[in-house]
Amino acid sequence: MKTYIRSLTLLLLCITGSALAQNATIKGVILDENNVPIPAVNVTAGNGLGTQTNFDGYYILEVPSGQEITITFSHVSHKNAVITIPRLEPNEDFELNPVLKVDVEQIATVVVSANQRKRVQGLTTISPEAIRKIPGANAGVENLLKSLPGVVSNNELSTQYAVRGGNYDENLVYVNEIEVYRPFLIRSGQQEGLSFVNSDLTRSVDFSAGGFQAKYGDKLSSVLDIEYRRPVSFGATADLSLLGASVSVEGISKNERLRGIVGMRYRDNSLFVDAKQTETNFQPRFADVQTYLTYKFSNKFELGFLGNVAINQYDYEPLTRQTNFGTLADPIALLVFYEGQEKDRYNTYFGALKGTYAVSDTYTAKFIGSAYQTTEQEYFDILAQYRLGEVNTNIGDDNLGEVEFSEGIGSQLTHARNDLDALIFNAQHKGIFSLSDETTIEYGVKYTHEDIRDRVQEYEIIDSAGFSIRPPIIDFANNQPYEPFEAPIVPFTDIRAENDVQIDRFSGFVQWSKATTLGSNDLWLNAGVRSQNWTVSGDGIESVTQTVVSPRAQISLKPDWEMDMLFRLSGGFYHQPPFYRELRDSTGTVRPGVKAQQSIHIVLGNDYSFNLWDRPFTLNSEVYYKDLTNVNPYTLENVRIRYRARNNAVAYAYGLDMRLAGEFVPGTESWVSFGYLKTEENIDDRGYIFRPTDQRLKFAVLFQDYVKIIPDLKMYLNLVYQTGLPGGSPSYADPYDFQTRLPDYKRADLGVSYVLVHDKKQKDSGILKPFKELSIGAEIFNIFDVRNSITNTFVRDVYTKTQYSIPNFLSPRVFNVRLTAKF
Structure with missing residues (x-):
């Protein structure tokens, strides 16, 4: 209870003021020639902002102040209306009520080209x-x-x-x-x-x-x-499935000063875990509540609040597991019997206040304050007793698929009592100077205080055929039977540490942006620099202070060609000062002298926009190179990262990314992606090896479609193919001895839905009347039932002394049903 009170207090104490950007508001009602409101009208500004009218024809759109804004009103049943609005004052409310006609396209003043900011x-x-x-x-x-x-x-x-x-x-x-x-x-x-x-x-x-x-x-x-x-009006959404539920509600006050949206979610992963090879008793409970509120005190000042409370409880009791691997000629199986359980809790509380003050037409100030607390516990005692052996392959045999000859027998006991309480405060000020329509200067300063209390108590005991396995210490020698063995029996791994660490950070940036021309070509320039100073201190820790400086720049050129081409070159120095996890080594010891990792990053990009089949498409291409120094090597197991907490490596990464996006099917958004990557690291000058995230090739497809004669029947497809990641290594092993890769990752998820209610298909009566949108569908995850693996478990055969890497497989094919509604 004290934790909840403390966390709620933190949310209330997390205060700062500030004013968001130099924005004005355009709002109104869109009517047809008979003065009837038109729903679902797309309202877009020339700078990429947009919204849509509700069922009463009402819209509201925030736009930058101090510049002309071109607004386009478009609807499938009406001609477009294009209206240019003169410069608005910061936080000014401007009412615009256009009338859309069926047969005449409307253009008021001059239509300006869209802003290319993003x-x-x-x-x-x-x-x-x-x-x-x-x-x-x-x-x-x-x-x-x-x-x-x-x-x-x-x-x-x-x-x-x-x-x-x-x-x-x-x-x-x-x-x-x-x-x-x-x-x-x-x-x-x-x-x-x-x-x-x-x-x-x-x-x-x-x-x-x-x-x-x-x-x-x-x-x-x-x-x-x-x-x-x-929000611009009252609304609500609901999404229900076998994986959980989410609900959101939004609204606006009568005077339109207070706006708020609240979302609540619940998640249950047991549908996936129950389908995996490990038989378990599994009780996950993941839930959160999140809200974003804004209040407009005046045309110059606005205050926003972002809050989140997440309660994650994970109870896991494995029972049995059988994993078949090897080849058709030599099939092998790992059979495991479990005792014990795991109980984990991850509770997070977050609150932030952000204010906006438009000081003048050319200067906007922002002040942001936030507090984040996480209380985490990781408790488990699991005894795994395993048999590694040959599998019966005789078709028709009653024992087909069972282990009939054991090559390895052993057990593994894992224990943990890990607790962590982290509290992070941020106070930040940012400002924007608009020197002209073409030139902008932005700056910011930020203070962060991190207070982490961490207890690590975990060990692992491994025995094979009744013999306790010692940790692989290089200088350890066992000379039996010639000399008596007098060393004590110790766990394979044993970590015990208690850390009380405080980190204070001061960071800031300043950057200059300018839009200009080079002959008849459009040119955009950006140059800036970041800096951070941080101090690590704590109970029993020698205080260490370090500083880094990171200059960066971008240049973009849009040639005056018939083709819509944009070329972009960007890069600079990127530093990552260590967070708490990067300071803690594999023994649980905090090393305050860990340096910031540094990357010199260069990116050359091209965007090509064109029409294909009379529909818009964009081809994005980027080549990049990273030169990394002061690298902090780590091991990756599932999603857990364990750092060596030593800057004893250098690395590099280079690759090519391409994405073709557009309307492959009219009225839908789809894309095809391709990526090539190579990244390697050199630890202690021993030569280059794969980094844990060295993903060489990637293909992905995101595709949306519908049945032409039944447009309310829709299909969504998500395809990913990736070559295998490095498979990792046993605990404390030398990564240079384990440079194998996992099998390729192949996954396809399919969703099919039928829209019962939408803006053109509303019900005037009956049970469907309250719905603005209602759809029901089915989803098939991993439709080809591919056995993808995430990590390897390493088990030794006591007879041949062979060490097998046994894949830990991810979820198989799983079915889900889903109901989505808007009110």
């Missing part, structure tokens, strides 16, 4: 509607990210992803400019439950796989920038 920055924009519809074992934003080139994940139950050779800890995630975090201790994807990002609340999703600007934080690999919706 293309210039190299950001990939993902449709929130596609996020909500595309099937996946862990559906959401991350599910679609994994279909992009350069993004790697071979675990469908995890929301974590690696980008261009990096690991899961090297990705920035922002929601409404507020950095969000994930739990520390999670070991496997089936323990994760829910991503922080709630797709029901999402308005826009932008993603950069590298070469991002200085305004983004200090990570090596990628940026995911999420914006939550600002």
